[in-house]
Amino acid sequence: MKRLFETLNRFDFRQRYDLVVLASVAMAGMLIVASLYFAAYQYTSDYTRQYWKAYTLTFAHSVKYGVILHATSVSEAVVQTYASDRNVMKASVFESPQRLIVASNQQTFACHPIETAIIQTHVRDADDLWCFYAPLYQNDDYLGYVELVVSKQDLDAFMRQILYVSGLIVLVVLVVLFLLVRRFAGIFTAPLFEIVTVLQNMSRGLRGHRVNFQGAPDIQRMSADFNDMLSKIERNEQILEQCVADRTSELKIALDSSRAANHYKNQIMTLVSHEMKTPLHSIGAYLELIQAALPTTAEFDVCRSFHAGALGRTQDLNELINKVLIHGKLEANKVELTQEPIDIKVLMEHCAAKLEPALTGNRNRLSLMGDPGVIIIDAEVLRHIVDNLLSNACKFTADGDIQLSWRHDDESAIIQVRDSGCGIPTEYHHLIFEPFWQADMSLTREHGGHGLGLSISKRFIELLGGTISVFSEKGRGALFTVKIPWQ
Known part of the structure; x- marks a missing residue:
């Protein structure tokens, strides 16, 4: 059949x-x-x-x-x-x-x-x-x-x-009948056959073909109407092709401009960041020298507090520049991984110790939960991931609790950061990993930052072959879960 x-x-x-x-x-x-x-x-x-x-x-x-x-x-x-x-x-x-x-x-x-x-x-x-x-x-x-x-x-x-x-x-009788039927049916099938032939040529992109029906006036009128319709279709196709060509040219120009702007942006960010780091290191060094040279008497307490604040802001600015540089390297695919054995508990404790000033400033409490164990992974990249997640949790939590937990098996390491902060609305979950994005983008926003921490963490996790997910509701804190395969 x-x-x-x-x-x-x-x-x-x-x-x-x-x-x-x-x-x-x-x-x-x-x-x-x-x-x-x-x-x-x-x-x-x-x-x-x-x-x-x-x-x-x-x-x-x-x-x-x-x-x-x-x-x-x-x-x-x-x-x-x-x-x-x-x-x-x-x-x-x-x-x-x-x-x-x-x-x-x-x-x-x-x-x-x-x-x-x-x-x-x-x-x-x-x-x-x-x-x-x-x-x-x-x-x-x-x-x-x-x-x-x-x-x-x-x-x-x-x-x-x-x-x-x-x-x-x-x-x-049937042969005669068949010949008669075929003869008279040809009057009706010939126009259909010609229409099919013309439409097939149009589907192949061949233009200019027209039908020519012979017969009664109504059939000839149908031929004229059909040819007029074909002419209109061809004119519309030409107009549409010209519009598509013009739009494609515009999009190509816009794409080339975007690529050029993105290339110059990365170059400018890298150049500016490097040029900013040199004087910033000098400022930090001078501030440390001045702070060390100040007498420890009571009348210089205000000066020492001012110097401590200035030195803290200098360190924050240095951290910001470092993240901009890391983001530029990730955009340019210039980050190389180095596999080495590390004790995951030691690395987590080091990240927790680094967070102490921020915890004190927002009056938060940090708890660690996990066992020691040696895994083979890029320690610096993993440290950046954990630092960013902890810093983000501490920034959006005040007078609350932050928990850092980890576990690992034969194939992967799972790290979770939970906080009791303001939470993330559900409609923003797909945007929080975009670079330079924050829920409040105004200059008068309550929480500072540049919106690069989660974006850098996600890019690092993907570079390691892992995944990151978030579970959060507004006003109920957030839970970030990272799963990274290790050798």
């Missing part, structure tokens, strides 16, 4: 139409011939059976007196007379109750044995012959019966002639 459909798909519209018409006409012809044949066969068979049934009754009437008089020669003469018909294969007379053969023209053909007495006219139908039986009566006395075996050869020959002649007539 699949192969048949594939074969049909290779035909065009007109060929498929002709094939459908031909198949329909052929099926109709076969049904007509079959109906005629079975109707004629039924009628002829019934008529012939009735004829031979009457013939058998006549045979029984003719031979009855020979049986009554026990005149075998008379019975045989009657049998030979009726057996002389070329359709009669056998004629026999039987005497009852012994069912003895009184006379018969031959013993070759025989029907099935008779089990019961023949008391009325009876017929048995076989494939190629009929067996007719009729009883013999003298008044009310049963004398016996006669048997007449008739061939169906003439009937079959006659039916074959009917079949051939009717089939030939129907075939001629």
